[in-house]
Amino acid sequence: MAKEAMKTLIALEHPFLYLPNPIPSTQRISLLSHEPSRNPNFNRRRARRLQAEAAKGFGGGPAMKSKPKADRDEEGEDEDEKLPEDVWNRITRRILFYVGAPMATGLGAVQILGTVKERGIWDVPNWVPILTIFVFLSASSLGVVYGALSASWVSEREGSALGFEEAQRNWAEMWREEEDDQNK
Template identity: 45%
Template sequence: MKTLICSKQSPQLLPLPKPYPRNPPLQHKISQTLIQPTPTWKLHAQTNAKGFSSSSSKSLRAKTRNPNNNNGKESGEEDEPLPQVVFNRMIVRILVSVGAPLAIGIGLLNLLGLIKDQNLWDVPMWLPFLTTLLTFGASALGIAYGSLSASWDPEKKGSVLGLEEAQHNWAEMWSEENDS
């Protein structure tokens, strides 16, 4: 403490920063851009691209293809909304089919890490990679399987695994695609 008090050196002073040079005002460039705005870009989709046409052109194309066949729908009527019972059934199946592989994958990674930390087995590096790839990949596929394995009929509950419903819904989904 005495050395700090008795020190004869004065503290070093930092020089003040130099002010930045001011650039001349850009009023000329700003006024030009206000007078002549830049052109705007617009995206143009093909008229036959699926999902990029307006609803009026869809109904016009449907009328020109086959005016007598409207599949029980009026020309301006949209698809029916999904019933709440079916929606809840799908959400539960999606959560289970995504959550189960995800939890198994995280559990296996923790287990392999614990085995390696305790020096019980020298876990090869490819094993956690393979575990992650399989379980997280199955979790990603669980979104599609959860929605397909649910029964789309509000009165029918369906089976536990939903294999029959998945086969039926898969065929129904692609048949609607081919019909439109």
């Protein structure tokens, strides 16, 4: 034990950890400055590329200005339809159910395991609540996807209670649209 401690102390004295000439506190280098005179590491080409990519998806820069509806339809840019309100509400309800049910079940199971251990009924190993949380939170995260897929995407059709048929139909439809987008 003492030999290992000495080796550790000796390893800390290596010269590669020593800074012979630390940066003076009076000299300030701004790594975030966009002015070449203040930043010796300034790269003009990289700065231009970053500025050009900055507005993608955020804000209303010149590239984000929308065209009138008639122009978009003619050019085929805005082919996607908005979801009807009732379909959106149906998807939201299903997601909330398929996320909330496993999460509540998992929290209840952990609470029960804690009570069982506290009362001395069963000495629950520490890995059991951890595994329980992992399984039920995983099921809860999968509930987001299944909730969206199991809802009927057609306004007129409500769908079944568990949504197995709708999930199969919507899964195939989703992949068909993906293949169509790749073929264009």
